[in-house]
Amino acid sequence: MKKIEAIIRPEKLECVKKALEESGYVAMTITEVKGRGEQKGIKLQFRGRIMDVDMLPKIKIEIVADDEDVEEIINTIIQNARTGKYGDGKIFVLPVERSIRIRTGEIKS
Amino acid sequence: MDSGDTAWILVSTALVMLMTPGVGLFYAGMVRKKNAVNMIALSFVCLVVVSIIWVAYAYSLAFGSDVAGFTGDLSYAFLEKVGFDPLDGMTIPHLVFVIYQMMFAVITLAILTSAVAERVKLSSFIIFGILWITLVYAPFAHWLWGNGWLAKLGALDFAGGMVVHISSGFAALALAFVVGKRGGFGEYNIEPHNIPMTLLGAALLWFGWFGFNGGSALAANGLAANAIVVTNTSAAVAGAVWMIIGWIKGKPGSLGIVSGAIAGLAAITPAAGFVDVKGAIIIGLVSGIICYLAMDFRIKKQIDESLDAWAIHGIGGLWGSLAVGIFATTSINEFAGLINGSVSLLKAQIIAVIATVIYAFVVSYVLAKIVDAVFGLRVSNEEEYVGLDVSQHEEVAYA
Numbered sequence: 451m452k453k454i455e456a457i458i459r460p461e462k463l464e465c466v467k468k469a470l471e472e473s474g475y476v477a478m479t480i481t482e483v484k485g486r487g488e489q490k491g492i493k494l495q496f497r498g499r500i501m502d503v504d505m506l507p508k509i510k511i512e513i514v515a516d517d518e519d520v521e522e523i524i525n526t527i528i529q530n531a532r533t534g535k536y537g538d539g540k541i542f543v544l545p546v547e548r549s550i551r552i553r554t555g556e557i558k559s
Numbered sequence: 560m561d562s563g564d565t566a567w568i569l570v571s572t573a574l575v576m577l578m579t580p581g582v583g584l585f586y587a588g589m590v591r592k593k594n595a596v597n598m599i600a601l602s603f604v605c606l607v608v609v610s611i612i613w614v615a616y617a618y619s620l621a622f623g624s625d626v627a628g629f630t631g632d633l634s635y636a637f638l639e640k641v642g643f644d645p646l647d648g649m650t651i652p653h654l655v656f657v658i659y660q661m662m663f664a665v666i667t668l669a670i671l672t673s674a675v676a677e678r679v680k681l682s683s684f685i686i687f688g689i690l691w692i693t694l695v696y697a698p699f700a701h702w703l704w705g706n707g708w709l710a711k712l713g714a715l716d717f718a719g720g721m722v723v724h725i726s727s728g729f730a731a732l733a734l735a736f737v738v739g740k741r742g743g744f745g746e747y748n749i750e751p752h753n754i755p756m757t758l759l760g761a762a763l764l765w766f767g768w769f770g771f772n773g774g775s776a777l778a779a780n781g782l783a784a785n786a787i788v789v790t791n792t793s794a795a796v797a798g799a800v801w802m803i804i805g806w807i808k809g810k811p812g813s814l815g816i817v818s819g820a821i822a823g824l825a826a827i828t829p830a831a832g833f834v835d836v837k838g839a840i841i842i843g844l845v846s847g848i849i850c851y852l853a854m855d856f857r858i859k860k861q862i863d864e865s866l867d868a869w870a871i872h873g874i875g876g877l878w879g880s881l882a883v884g885i886f887a888t889t890s891i892n893e894f895a896g897l898i899n900g901s902v903s904l905l906k907a908q909i910i911a912v913i914a915t916v917i918y919a920f921v922v923s924y925v926l927a928k929i930v931d932a933v934f935g936l937r938v939s940n941e942e943e944y945v946g947l948d949v950s951q952h953e954e955v956a957y958a
Contacts, residue, residue, distance in 0.1 A: 461747045501953065503945050507593070537944075 451546040451558065452520050456511045457485065457539040458531040463509045469530045470513075475523055479512040489536050508539060514546055561650035567779035568651050568659050574770025575662035577763055579606050582669040585760025585821075586676060586866050587956075589814070592752040593946025594677040595956035601684065605668040608688055613661040614638055617692050621660070621700035628708030631701050650778060659774060660704075664696050667723045673868035674731035675738050675936070677749075678943050681951045683934045690926050691730065695919055699726050703911070713903065714911035715887070715894060717786070718775035720829020720880040721915040728825075728873020729916050730923035732864050737927035738936050740863035742943050754813060761817035765794060768824050772831040785891055786831035790824060793843035797823025800847025818871060822850035825875030830883045833894055838886030845882070846875045877912055884908035 458466060463480065470478065484505040515523055524541055532538050548559035583602030587595045609617070616636045623631030635641055643652045668688050675684060702709040703716040716722055741749065751757060772790045776783035801819025805811040826846030827839055834842065853870035864870070884905030887896035895901040930936055937943075942950035949955060 461743050464747050501950075503949055506945065 451549065452515060452517060453544045453546045454511075454513045454515060454520060454523055454527075455542040455544065456513075456527045456531070457483065457508050457541075458511065458527070459533070459537065459539060460507055460509050462531040462533075463511075466511065466527055466530045469526050470523065473522060473526050475513060475515065475519070475526075477513065481510045481512075483508050483510045487537065487540070506537060514549055560645055560652070561778070564650045564778040564780075565652060565655055567783065568655050568774055568777060571770030571774025572655070572659045572662055574767045575659070575666065575774065576606075576767075578767035578771065579603075579662070579666045579669045581760045581763030581767060582666060582672075583760065584756050585764060585817075586673060586757075588753040588755070588757030588760060589751040589866050590677050591749060591946070592956055593948055595752065595756075595948065596954050597681075597947035597951055598672070598676060600952060601672040601679075601681075602669040604681070604685060605672070605688060606665050608685055609665045609668055609692055610661060612689060612692060613664055614657070617664065617697050618657050618660065620693065620697035621664075622656075622705045625701070625706050628711065629701070630698055630707075631705050656777070660700070663719055663723055663771075664692055664700070667696055667719075667727045668692060670723070670727035670868050670872055671731040671734060673866035674734035674864050676865040677741050677947060678738060678937050679947075680935060680938050681947075683930050683936045686934060687734075687926060687930045687936070690930070691923060694926065695726055695730060695922050696722070699915060699919070702915075709907075709911045709914065712910060713907040715833060715883050715904070715908070716829045716880065716911070717832035717883075718772045718828045720825070720876040720883070721911060724825045724828060724872040724876025725880065725912065725915045726919045728869045728871070728876055729919040731868035732862070732873065733920045733924035734927050735862060735864035735869075737924060737931055740861070741865065742940060744863045745861050751814065758813055758817060761821060764821060765824065768794070768828075772828055776832060782832055782892065785835070789831050789834060789836055789839035789842075790827050792836050792839040793823040793827035793846070794820040795823070796840050796843030797826070797847035797850070800844060801851060804847075804851055818854075818867065819847045819851070822846045822871045822875045825872045826850075826879035826882065829876065829880045830886065833883050833887040833892050833896070835888055835891055838882070838888065841886065842879055842882045846878050849878055850874050877916065880912050880915075881905070881908055 484507050486504045490504050513523060520543060527541060548557055550557050579602050583599035587598035590598050616633060619633050619635035620631045623634045626632050641653045641657055645651055646653050699722045701707040703714060703722050768790055769787050773783045773787040776786055798816050798820035801815040802811040805815040823843040823846050826842050830842060850871050853874040854867050857864055857870055885897045887894045887904055888899050889895050894904055897905050938950060
């Protein structure tokens, strides 16, 4: 089992969510986060001065999936979150030891 | 001079003043949180800028001595010759009339910030606003209220169906065409970020509207009372209509209920001193339906007149201004509309509506094009992406 953490543009959430749902991946957790990548945010030029805006708002999607589903989920996220510009975000894949469904106590590992 | 009338118009001035930040809150709740400060700030910018140009020259252009039916002269510039004595036919100090009218000019400009939500360069908006008040609002106020050509023609506009609502609504449409759609409009959802804030703004608008329409009687009398009764009735009926439409289509969303109410308020505005409560019910009913259809049309045509000043104020004001010619009754005021056997008023209203729609749209479009060409109306893509709160004000609404 793996956990996929995708940091994406907030405005792309709806289409990523819809595409994942259409591929059969409904379960997810999302968090509003702020962060910066290697570009250190962006620089705005405004009335003759330069202003650094780092820590841009992003959305973090967390999905725990079986190993064989990971590639499809990653591809779906990439296809639907990409604009081609800096700031499109990043995807991390982490190993998961086990998951426990609270309602039933069912354990998967 | 009448102290009761003066007190009521001073109170009405304060009521109308509160509508402008009310518009700011109403709009701010409907944009994304990265633009909330900017949306409210734009309304305050209208308040500070218009307050200054109004006393400097715009009041005089609107209400100074008539020049060819089109504009006033500059005889009242910097409130020269404006004092404590009432104008002919009035019972309140001239100064009270000046500031009461000022609040109308302020909120009219604030309404049209709808068109540029989430993407306008603050400096360019200020320049556009000054030009717009000078070349669109002041002439309209003169045409209808300053004894200009439409007033001489017999057209009536009690509290601003044409001067305020057609002018801001159709100007907003023109401005939206020039400034273009928001980044991502039509591609992904741009959701309102704070509905309670919008409801609070709507509450302030409804509250202030009692001064807006009730004060337009320019006296504390029965006409003012009628204006307030029909205003409340029209708002309630139109709000109920949107609620029912929402219910039929799914849930009765609160944004729909208050949008309907504001459509009803805009529509009754030109008629509030001329129609009775039966007229108000029909005006509210029709405005609820046609403003909804106008909003639906705008969305289907993918026009990003972002917060619906055109659909609600423009179309509401247009319908209400025509409705004056239909429902005006001599039981309320001295004018009779179509159902009371007079055709001439409706004719004058139709001419006035056509003239104001065309003038507001065309002149606003040209002004916006000029400001866009010289200064650029729109922020850069990056500034739009991070939001106008940070890029225009270096502030955030929510830390």
